[in-house]
Amino acid sequence: MSLDFKPDLGDFFKEETFRDDFTFKNSPASIARFPFPFDRDEYMYSVNMEPHVSGRPGSVFEKTFDVDEHYVSEMIDRAKVLAEDPLRCQSLPHMTLAGWDLLELIMDSTARDYPQWFSLHKNANQWHWINRPLGIDQKFTFLDGSTLPYGPMEYITRQMQGDFSLQDERDGNLWMDAGMITTQADWSLDFDVGMNFMEWHAPVPLAHEKQVFDRALKFLLKLQNGSPVRRFNWTMTVNPLLDTAPETYPKWGPTKASLTPENLGSKQHLRVELQALFRLPRSNAIAFSIRAYLGKFEELVTMPKWGRRLHRVLRDIHPEIAAYKGFARNQPAMVEWLAKYDDGKPTSAGWWPEPE
Amino acid sequence: MSKTIFPQSIKSRPVYATLEPRPGKAHLVIADGEGADALGDLLDKAPDRAGMLGAMHILYTPGPNGTDLWAKVQGFGAAQTYRAPTIPAMLPRLSKVVSEAHMGTQFYVTGTEGLMGQAEREIMMTGLPFGAIQKEHRGSTLRRVQCVHCKGITENVALDPFACSHCGLHLFVRDHYSRRIAAFQGVNIDAEDPGLVPAAVERFK
Ligand code: HEM
Numbered sequence: 001m002s003l004d005f006k007p008d009l010g011d012f013f014k015e016e017t018f019r020d021d022f023t024f025k026n027s028p029a030s031i032a033r034f035p036f037p038f039d040r041d042e043y044m045y046s047v048n049m050e051p052h053v054s055g056r057p058g059s060v061f062e063k064t065f066d067v068d069e070h071y072v073s074e075m076i077d078r079a080k081v082l083a084e085d086p087l088r089c090q091s092l093p094h095m096t097l098a099g100w101d102l103l104e105l106i107m108d109s110t111a112r113d114y115p116q117w118f119s120l121h122k123n124a125n126q127w128h129w130i131n132r133p134l135g136i137d138q139k140f141t142f143l144d145g146s147t148l149p150y151g152p153m154e155y156i157t158r159q160m161q162g163d164f165s166l167q168d169e170r171d172g173n174l175w176m177d178a179g180m181i182t183t184q185a186d187w188s189l190d191f192d193v194g195m196n197f198m199e200w201h202a203p204v205p206l207a208h209e210k211q212v213f214d215r216a217l218k219f220l221l222k223l224q225n226g227s228p229v230r231r232f233n234w235t236m237t238v239n240p241l242l243d244t245a246p247e248t249y250p251k252w253g254p255t256k257a258s259l260t261p262e263n264l265g266s267k268q269h270l271r272v273e274l275q276a277l278f279r280l281p282r283s284n285a286i287a288f289s290i291r292a293y294l295g296k297f298e299e300l301v302t303m304p305k306w307g308r309r310l311h312r313v314l315r316d317i318h319p320e321i322a323a324y325k326g327f328a329r330n331q332p333a334m335v336e337w338l339a340k341y342d343d344g345k346p347t348s349a350g351w352w353p354e355p356e
Numbered sequence: 357m358s359k360t361i362f363p364q365s366i367k368s369r370p371v372y373a374t375l376e377p378r379p380g381k382a383h384l385v386i387a388d389g390e391g392a393d394a395l396g397d398l399l400d401k402a403p404d405r406a407g408m409l410g411a412m413h414i415l416y417t418p419g420p421n422g423t424d425l426w427a428k429v430q431g432f433g434a435a436q437t438y439r440a441p442t443i444p445a446m447l448p449r450l451s452k453v454v455s456e457a458h459m460g461t462q463f464y465v466t467g468t469e470g471l472m473g474q475a476e477r478e479i480m481m482t483g484l485p486f487g488a489i490q491k492e493h494r495g496s497t498l499r500r501v502q503c504v505h506c507k508g509i510t511e512n513v514a515l516d517p518f519a520c521s522h523c524g525l526h527l528f529v530r531d532h533y534s535r536r537i538a539a540f541q542g543v544n545i546d547a548e549d550p551g552l553v554p555a556a557v558e559r560f561k
Pocket of ligand 1: 165
């Protein structure tokens with residue numbers, strides 16, 4: 001497969017793979033800033049949303065879109081997924097304007113937050129975008145699709161870590177009418193595109209009964225441009241495979257049966273999604289960014305608090321949640337492996353690590 | 357009575373009601389199999405049966421279980437009555453009729469889920485208001501299922517799990533339903549343990 005960009009890793013970005021030989025790993029700095037999603041020793045679904053404002057310097061909350069050491073390799077992986085299956089990126093015809101809104105949001109934010117990597121020069125609608133890590137230099141006319149090599153949503157999300165979906169608002173509901181989904185936790189954009197908030201969330205257990213989705217939707221319908229919100233979601237993935245798609249489940253499903261006590265620490269990953277929601281200015285659509293972070297169990301337990309807490313959360317998780325997230329079969333092995341890192345000491349509130 | 361009570365399910369799974377006569381300039385009926393009985397019940401409730409029939413176009417096809425109530429359908433005496441041998445054969449005419457329907461047309465869709473899903477999709481593609489479509493399930497519960505892996509659709513699925521008619525993978529049938537595709541989702545049942553396929557159960561009739 002040939003890439004239509006010329007990556008330049010510099011001295012920050014890592015060359016690594018999320019397939020075949022799976023060379024992905026986190027540097028110590030990347031482990032220290034891992035978005036560990038549990039702020040207490042137990043987990044249950046809730047309407048967990050907070051304003052997406054700039055957080056601790058160096059943390060994944062500092063910038064609007066977090067660009068980290070895995071950026072270039074993740075973009076190469078996305079290009080490969082799309083070459084194999086173009087249906088992972090879809091936009092219904094009425095979503096083009098929302099795509100331009102998203103392009104502007106990502107270009108403005110990243111050029112502001114990472115001037116060393118991205119620049120954007122605007123002269124009325126004549127824009128000049130430079131993405132140095134991917135070696136892209138593009139002059140185009142904003143809102144004129146004929147001046148870009150892809151539709152606006154596809155163009156910009158081929159250059160930004162994380163999945164994105166665009167929700168149209170009508171009839172008091174949100175409709176997932178476009179998306180770039182290549183790092184999903186086992187759900188199909190091709191199947192879900194065109195569904196509303198309740199329909200695409202239909203397979204989730206327990207949360208409907210707890211009114212989580214009714215309340216979340218009400219909250220989102222009031223979302224204002226300029227005041228984005230964020231939340232965490234998480235699951236478990238064997239091997240650092242970003243693309244756990246239902247489409248390819250027969251390929252990666254068997255790896256769930258490959259864990260042993262010896263390889264579990266390096267093969268089993270906690271997969272955390274940092275999700276943010278943005279009201280878009282022209283289309284009034286809502287952009288949803290789903291940024292996946294992978295952490296090996298052996299990396300996470302280098303933070304003693306996380307080792308203790310992950311053990312307790314997984315030991316006590318509701319069986320329907322373990323089944324839905326697809327790790328029920330490996331839960332006993334994971335808990336046993338983690339038990340070594342839980343000395344029973346109390347943990348402090350909040351998710352920040354506490355090196356001891 | 358072949359009305360089906362479906363078990364409580366997830367929120368993407370369609371639910372169906374009972375057809376009610378509504379005032380309209382035109383009445384388009386799309387039915388298969390036992391849907392003919394629902395149409396009969398609808399007409400019995402109509403305040404102006406003759407007026408409704410005079411503005412009615414019926415598209416009918418036998419059900420996947422073989423039920424063919426064409427004689428009954430013809431006997432209603434609607435302004436236009438058409439019989440297609442199968443759903444795929446009906447679709448070209450359906451899309452033309454639907455694309456020419458104007459505001460004020462009432463849509464009555466009745467019969468199996470496969471028929472209703474595909475008819476509803478045609479109607480929605482025209483941008484006509486969703487609220488003008490009524491659906492009542494009658495007859496077979498056989499499912500139209502899309503393989504999430506190869507994307508091929510298998511019609512009239514009775515067994516769970518079943519072999520995808522396109523790629524051959526053994527699929528279990530979810531209740532997760534896409535109106536855009538007009539199908540339920542099928543997912544490989546032995547993906548994690550290749551070869552371990554449980555015995556098939558006749559879940560849909
Ligand atoms: C509008 C943007 C959103 C989109 C596009 C979205 C999409 C999705 C999708 C596709 C799934 C997987 C469902 C499946 O199994 O097929 C999911 C799961 C879920 N979503 Fe959302 N979602 C959004 C917002 C939210 C919000 C605001 C909440 C807040 C409570 C939420 C809570 C959940 C939960 C609890 C799950 C289950 C996740 C798990 O256990 O792994 N979602 N979402």
